[in-house]
Amino acid sequence: MSERVETQVPGNMWKVLVKAGDIVKAGDTLFIMEVMKTEVPHVAGIDGTVTDVRITEGEEGLEAGIVAVVIA
Amino acid sequence: MIDVIIAGLETSVQDYPGRIGFWNQGFPPSGPFDSWSFRLANLLVGNAVGAAGLECQYMGPTLRFAEAAVIAVTGADMTPTLDGTPVPLWQSIPVTAGQVLKMGPAKSGTRAYVAIAGGIDTAPWLGSRSTFHKAGVGGLSGSALKKDSRIPVAYTAGTPGRSVKPECRPAFSTTKQWQIEVVPGPDDDWIDAAGQERFLTSDWKLSGKSDRTGFRLDGPQWTFTSKAYDKRPENGSEPSNIIDHGYPLGAINLAGQTPIILVSDGPSMGGFINPYTVPSAAFWKLGQSRPGDIYRFKAVSVDEAQALRRQQDALCSEASIV
Numbered sequence: 001m002s003e004r005v006e007t008q009v010p011g012n013m014w015k016v017l018v019k020a021g022d023i024v025k026a027g028d029t030l031f032i033m034e035v036m037k038t039e040v041p042h043v044a045g046i047d048g049t050v051t052d053v054r055i056t057e058g059e060e061g062l063e064a065g066i067v068a069v070v071i072a
Numbered sequence: 073m074i075d076v077i078i079a080g081l082e083t084s085v086q087d088y089p090g091r092i093g094f095w096n097q098g099f100p101p102s103g104p105f106d107s108w109s110f111r112l113a114n115l116l117v118g119n120a121v122g123a124a125g126l127e128c129q130y131m132g133p134t135l136r137f138a139e140a141a142v143i144a145v146t147g148a149d150m151t152p153t154l155d156g157t158p159v160p161l162w163q164s165i166p167v168t169a170g171q172v173l174k175m176g177p178a179k180s181g182t183r184a185y186v187a188i189a190g191g192i193d194t195a196p197w198l199g200s201r202s203t204f205h206k207a208g209v210g211g212l213s214g215s216a217l218k219k220d221s222r223i224p225v226a227y228t229a230g231t232p233g234r235s236v237k238p239e240c241r242p243a244f245s246t247t248k249q250w251q252i253e254v255v256p257g258p259d260d261d262w263i264d265a266a267g268q269e270r271f272l273t274s275d276w277k278l279s280g281k282s283d284r285t286g287f288r289l290d291g292p293q294w295t296f297t298s299k300a301y302d303k304r305p306e307n308g309s310e311p312s313n314i315i316d317h318g319y320p321l322g323a324i325n326l327a328g329q330t331p332i333i334l335v336s337d338g339p340s341m342g343g344f345i346n347p348y349t350v351p352s353a354a355f356w357k358l359g360q361s362r363p364g365d366i367y368r369f370k371a372v373s374v375d376e377a378q379a380l381r382r383q384q385d386a387l388c389s390e391a392s393i394v
Contacts, residue, residue: 008177009081009130010362011280035130035363036283038082060280061364064130064177 002072003046006065011035013059018069022050030069031055033062048072073138074223080133080175084203085192085211085223086110087124090336091200098340101321102202102210105284105336105359106183108242109147111388113187116144116164117230121388123191124201128184132175133217141167142189142230148181148360163235181244181360189230192223204337206285240392242356248365253354253372253380254324259314259345267295271348272369276331280363284337287358289367294329308343316343322350333358351377353384
């Protein structure tokens with residue numbers, strides 16, 4: 001099983017909480033976006049290991065629907 | 073009652089035209105950002121255009137209907153489903169007791185509207201059910217929906233299968249570019265000719281730090297007339313400072329060098345100049361755009377702005393429904 005976690009909203013990348021190699025459980029917060037001055041946490045849908053982090057903390061003007069984190 | 077399973081991002085109860093008549097005491101109108109889509113949703117389910125419904129922003133809610141109802145979803149496409157079956161937008165549909173409406177991230181547009189036949193029946197505050205969460209008034213206990221909130225509805229019989237004629241719906245930009253009308257003033261005489269030219273011919277990017285209070289824009293520098301410099305010290309030290317004065321709704325408020333459009337939940341006064349004002353007829357475009365989108369501003373007269381508003385009001389009528 002693997003999961004490609006996509007950005008759910010357009011906006012800024014406020015916090016990135018994982019790095020490649022981290023072991024995560026379903027429900028763990030992977031990164032937090034900011035839009036409308038509101039935090040939008042994005043969580044893992046499956047248990048697994050983070051194999052790729054394609055976003056950087058502080059990035060601005062990200063689109064919705066881009067692959068941000070890959071879990072395998 | 074409607075039970076909130078997932079609240080979405082700042083989903084709120086709004087009515088139209090909102091809390092009118094208290095701007096002089098600091099209360100903004102609130103109300104739906106895209107009142108065009110909102111009013112059409114109400115017409116679909118047989119409500120008066122202003123009845124209270126839901127405004128969903130960026131990520132929609134998941135709702136369980138405790139009773140049978142007729143509903144309509146308009147505005148942004150949040151790929152709504154009812155017990156897993158896709159829900160057509162811009163159309164009234166029947167819901168049976170216990171069914172779950174699930175809405176996701178906005179695919180096109182930014183704000184979706186849900187109307188329920190009979191309307192949401194929360195207690196009005198200063199004559200409106202619109203949520204103004206900064207003051208904690210209106211809507212559901214003065215705030216956005218929360219998980220496990222229960223939304224009261226004054227159910228009436230609606231008619232399923234009604235839809236909005238395609239040509240009567242607002243057309244959302246698919247290119248990330250929007251042309252937004254502006255009326256010059258009230259403080260356009262503080263901006264020099266080069267600055268006015270620059271404002272009307274430059275791309276302005278909508279910042280992620282934008283919400284129902286203000287829409288921040290990134291773009292070129294502003295330049296000023298002597299009015300901004302040859303002024304009494306009580307005006308303040310920045311060129312864009314002025315003695316505190318009232319702000320028009322839709323004002324493009326110049327905070328230093330950063331323009332912020334003051335929108336539905338915005339402040340009524342302050343100490344910055346407002347060189348331009350976005351008329352109400354263009355608010356739906358602000359409400360359906362998203363961070364990173366580009367605005368180009370087009371100057372219109374007060375008469376032209378009023379004509380646009382009348383055209384839009386005319387489209388928010390039974391004649392647009394089939």
